[in-house]
Amino acid sequence: MAKAEQIKKLIASYGRPDEFRSAAMTIINDEHRMGHAPLAAALKRVLDSSVHPVSGAPKLASLDASSDPAIELVDATDPSRRLSDIVLTSEARSSFDSLIEEQKRADELRRHRLHVKSKILFCGPPGCGKTLGAEVIARELDLPLLTARVDALISSLLGQTATNLRRLFEYATRRPCVLFLDEFDALARSRTDEGEHNELRRVVNSLLGLIDRHHGRGVFVAATNLESSLDTAIWRRFDDVVIFEPPSREQIGSLLRLVFKNFPVNFDVDASAAKLHGLSYAEIERVALDAVKTAVLKKRKAVSETDFAAALKSANRRTAAQSTRRPRAT
Ligand SMILES: Nc1ncnc2c1ncn2[C@@H]1O[C@H](COP(=O)(O)OP(=O)(O)O)[C@@H](O)[C@H]1O
Ligand SMILES: [Mg+2]
Numbered sequence: 013m014a015k016a017e018q019i020k021k022l023i024a025s026y027g028r029p030d031e032f033r034s035a036a037m038t039i040i041n042d043e044h045r046m047g048h049a050p051l052a053a054a055l056k057r058v059l060d061s062s063v064h065p066v067s068g069a070p071k072l073a074s075l076d077a078s079s080d081p082a083i084e085l086v087d088a089t090d091p092s093r094r095l096s097d098i099v100l101t102s103e104a105r106s107s108f109d110s111l112i113e114e115q116k117r118a119d120e121l122r123r124h125r126l127h128v129k130s131k132i133l134f135c136g137p138p139g140c141g142k143t144l145g146a147e148v149i150a151r152e153l154d155l156p157l158l159t160a161r162v163d164a165l166i167s168s169l170l171g172q173t174a175t176n177l178r179r180l181f182e183y184a185t186r187r188p189c190v191l192f193l194d195e196f197d198a199l200a201r202s203r204t205d206e207g208e209h210n211e212l213r214r215v216v217n218s219l220l221g222l223i224d225r226h227h228g229r230g231v232f233v234a235a236t237n238l239e240s241s242l243d244t245a246i247w248r249r250f251d252d253v254v255i256f257e258p259p260s261r262e263q264i265g266s267l268l269r270l271v272f273k274n275f276p277v278n279f280d281v282d283a284s285a286a287k288l289h290g291l292s293y294a295e296i297e298r299v300a301l302d303a304v305k306t307a308v309l310k311k312r313k314a315v316s317e318t319d320f321a322a323a324l325k326s327a328n329r330r331t332a333a334q335s336t337r338r339p340r341a342t
Pocket of ligand 1: 097098099100136137138139140141142143144145256267293294295297
C-alpha cells in the first residue's frame with residue numbers, strides 16, 4: 013500500500029496534472045517493486061485514461077477552485093422538498109432510504125472498506141417524480157443539486173459532447189453534491205441502434221468510462237423515460253435502479269392528502285382518487301391545485317367537490333386537446 017507521505021504528495025498536487033502524474037507514478041512504481049503487478053498495471057491504466065500531461069492535447073481541466081469551467085453546463089439549486097413531500101412505492105422508498113443512509117454513514121462504511129452506494133438510475137414516464145426524487149435526495153443529504161443542462165451538453169461539434177461530459181463530471185467532483193443528469197437516453201442510447209453514428213458511440217463510451225471513474229462525494233442520479241433505448245452496458249454502472257410509475261389509487265389518495273394538507277377539503281378525497289386513475293402525479297397535482305385556486309378565488313373556506321370536479325373536467329379537456337394535436341410520446 014502507498015505510504016502516507018506519497019498520498020499527501022498526491023493530494024497536494026491536485027490541479028497540477030504533471031505533478032499529479034509524477035506523484036501517482038511514484039506510487040505505481042512502488043507497488044510494482046513490492047510485487048503487486050496487477051494493481052500497478054490497473055493504476056497505470058486509470059492514470060493514463062484520466063490524467064494527461066500538460067503538454068499533451070486533451071488536458072485535465074484546470075482544477076483551480078477559483079475558476080468553474082463547466083458552470084454553463086449545470087444549474088445549481090438549493091433543494092427544498094423532503095422525503096415527506098414525495099409519494100413513492102415501497103420498493104422506491106427502500107431504495108431512497110438505503111441510499112440516504114449509506115451516504116450519511118459513508119465514513120463508517122469506508123472504514124470497513126465497504127462500497128458506498130452513490131450512483132442511481134431513475135426510470136419511468138414523465139410527471140412521476142424523477143426530478144423531484146433527485147431534489148429530495150439532495151435535500152435529505154443537505155447537498156446542493158447540480159442539474160446538468162442537457163441542451164448545453166450536447167454539441168453538434170465533433171467530439172465536443174464527450175469533452176463537455178468530462179468537464180461536467182470533473183466539476184461535480186470538486187464539491188460534495190447531487191449531480192442530476194436528466195434525459196439520460198439522449199446520451200446513453202444503445203450503440204447497436206441502426207443509424208447511430210460513430211460520434212454517438214464515442215459519447216456512450218466516454219460516458220461509461222466517466223460514470224465508472226466518478227468517485228465524487230455525493231450522489232450521481234441519471235433519469236430517463238426511454239429506458240428501453242438505453243445501451244445495455246449502462247445498467248450495471250448503477251448501484252440501484254428506481255422505477256417511477258403513474259400512481260395507484262392508494263398513491264393518488266396520498267398525493268391528494270399531501271396537496272391538500274394546508275387547505276381544508278369538504279369531500280371524500282379517497283373516493284375522488286378513482287376518477288384520477290391514469291393521470292401522472294404532476295397532472296393530478298395540477299388538478300388539486302386548480303381546485304384550491306378556485307376555492308380561494310371564490311373566498312370559500314374549504315375546497316368543495318364541485319371545485320374539484322371542475323378542475324378535473326378542464327384537465328381532461330386539456331389532455332384531449334393535446335392528444336388530437338400531437339402524437340403521444342412513446
Ligand atoms: N411521486 C410524486 N410525489 C409527489 N409529487 C410528485 C410526484 N411526482 C411528481 N410530482 C409533482 O409533479 C411535479 C413534476 O414531476 P417531476 O418530478 O418533474 O416528474 P418527472 O421528472 O418524472 O417528469 C413535481 O415537482 C411534483 O410537484
Ligand atoms: Mg424530470
